[in-house]
Amino acid sequence: MRPGSWTLYFEWFVALRYLCEGRTQTAFTLAAVSVGVGVIVFLSALMNGLQASLIRQTLGSQAHVVIRPLEATVRQVPAPGLGLSTARVEKPPERLRAINQWQHVLATARLAPHVTAVSPTVAGAAFVSRGHAVKSVALRGIDADSFDRIISLRARMRAGSYRVGGSDVLIGVELADQLGVGVGDKLRLESAAAAGRTDVFGVAGIFDLGNKDVNERWVLVSLRAGQTLLDLAGGISTIEVTIDRIFEGDRVARDLADRTGLVADSWMKVNQQLLIGLKSQDSSKYMIQFFVIVAAALGIASVLAVSVVQKAREIGIMRAVGTSRRRVMRIFLMQGLVVGLLGSALGSLLGAALALFFATLARNPDGSPTFPVDLSPSLFARAALIALMTGLLAAVIPARRAARLDPAVTIHNG
Numbered sequence: 566m567r568p569g570s571w572t573l574y575f576e577w578f579v580a581l582r583y584l585c586e587g588r589t590q591t592a593f594t595l596a597a598v599s600v601g602v603g604v605i606v607f608l609s610a611l612m613n614g615l616q617a618s619l620i621r622q623t624l625g626s627q628a629h630v631v632i633r634p635l636e637a638t639v640r641q642v643p644a645p646g647l648g649l650s651t652a653r654v655e656k657p658p659e660r661l662r663a664i665n666q667w668q669h670v671l672a673t674a675r676l677a678p679h680v681t682a683v684s685p686t687v688a689g690a691a692f693v694s695r696g697h698a699v700k701s702v703a704l705r706g707i708d709a710d711s712f713d714r715i716i717s718l719r720a721r722m723r724a725g726s727y728r729v730g731g732s733d734v735l736i737g738v739e740l741a742d743q744l745g746v747g748v749g750d751k752l753r754l755e756s757a758a759a760a761g762r763t764d765v766f767g768v769a770g771i772f773d774l775g776n777k778d779v780n781e782r783w784v785l786v787s788l789r790a791g792q793t794l795l796d797l798a799g800g801i802s803t804i805e806v807t808i809d810r811i812f813e814g815d816r817v818a819r820d821l822a823d824r825t826g827l828v829a830d831s832w833m834k835v836n837q838q839l840l841i842g843l844k845s846q847d848s849s850k851y852m853i854q855f856f857v858i859v860a861a862a863l864g865i866a867s868v869l870a871v872s873v874v875q876k877a878r879e880i881g882i883m884r885a886v887g888t889s890r891r892r893v894m895r896i897f898l899m900q901g902l903v904v905g906l907l908g909s910a911l912g913s914l915l916g917a918a919l920a921l922f923f924a925t926l927a928r929n930p931d932g933s934p935t936f937p938v939d940l941s942p943s944l945f946a947r948a949a950l951i952a953l954m955t956g957l958l959a960a961v962i963p964a965r966r967a968a969r970l971d972p973a974v975t976i977h978n979g
Contacts, residue, residue: 576892580899587868594868595908601861602912602952603919605854609944610920612850614937616843620811623836626774628684628715628805630818632674632829634662661689663800670825671804677824679817682714682807687791689802690757693736693784695744702740702784704754706791715805718772718785724748725770729787733769737780741771754784756794764794858951862959865904869897869963890969897964898957905956909949916948 584591664670667685674683684707691704709729713719719727723738725748734752736744746752748768755763766786773780792798806829808817814831822829833840920938927935 598908599911603915606916613939684711734766739781865959901956901960909952
């Protein structure tokens with residue numbers, strides 16, 4: 566056996582022997598580390614799952630970035646007979662504005678970094694009527710194929726089919742219930758922006774985006790039909806964008822605004838309260854993890870410190886027969902490493918079991934868990950790394966203390 570291999574074998578042998586001799590202390594320390602890792606895995610899986618669910622529900626009915634025309638600027642209007650010195654400032658009358666040369670803007674946005682899909686849309690207010698029932702709705706003219714890559718609507722149809730060509734219209738489940746209509750029934754749409762523009766459509770499908778406001782407000786027609794109803798012939802009012810890194814929304818929006826010279830709003834700007842809540846959750850998670858790590862580190866350090874005292878005579882003998890300070894130090898570092906390694910394995914299993922059990926306690930009406938969990942491989946890797954680093958760092962002080970013991974004094978007093 567090579568000298569280096571023998572040295573390593575000796576250090577591992579002594580480290581494991583010390584842990585086995587103090588079985589009760591080792592068991593309690595291992596339990597503390599395992600519980601700590603289990604808590605980290607459980608809380609992280611629960612919070613990550615809740616965050617992913619919130620983001621999925623939020624972005625399930627909106628684009629990541631929306632490009633729209635610049636706001637109309639205010640102007641000075643002279644008061645009649647009094648001249649410009651007494652002019653009043655007023656904003657031009659609100660009217661649906663089109664994006665100039667939108668095909669060029671669409672192509673520019675499609676080539677921007679992190680952009681995965683773009684879709685032209687025209688949106689405005691309208692009234693939908695069925696018999697004596699009249700509702701104010703949000704009319705959206707869409708290109709079916711590209712819009713489905715922004716908001717996965719095809720997979721969320723509850724009745725009928727995903728079709729908006731010609732005189733077809735798609736509505737949400739709440740709006741269908743309120744109007745008492747089903748697939749194949751007729752609806753009358755009247756534009757609120759262009760008085761007198763009205764048309765009759767047939768319900769091709771009914772969708773459910775999991776958002777009550779969207780389900781009772783959205784009415785989707787073809788892009789051409791939307792342009793006609795909203796008096797925006799050949800134009801569009803917004804370009805909706807999906808990106809591959811959702812938390813880069815603000816940066817991508819700024820980049821798109823610079824590239825197009827238009828206004829670009831990200832989902833992060835529109836959902837400020839959601840982001841505040843997500844950041845608060847992250848802060849709470851990291852604070853809990855910090856105190857769990859500190860508690861586990863103190864447990865490991867205290868046990869190894871007691872082991873140094875108990876094994877002082879043996880350490881003195883090893884030092885007297887030529888064992889270097891560095892090798893003595895490595896013996897105690899290996900003990901911390903073993904405790905951290907075993908604790909991370911047992912704790913990961915414990916945390917995963919708790920998370921999966923908790924997810925089965927409550928279910929939504931559609932069968933999905935009320936408290937979803939996210940047990941990703943990166944979560945277990947991070948928990949294992951935390952446990953290993955905690956074990957090593959907690960062993961540093963006892964290891965240095967053991968390495969500094971004077972062999973003559975410890976043997977004499979042993």
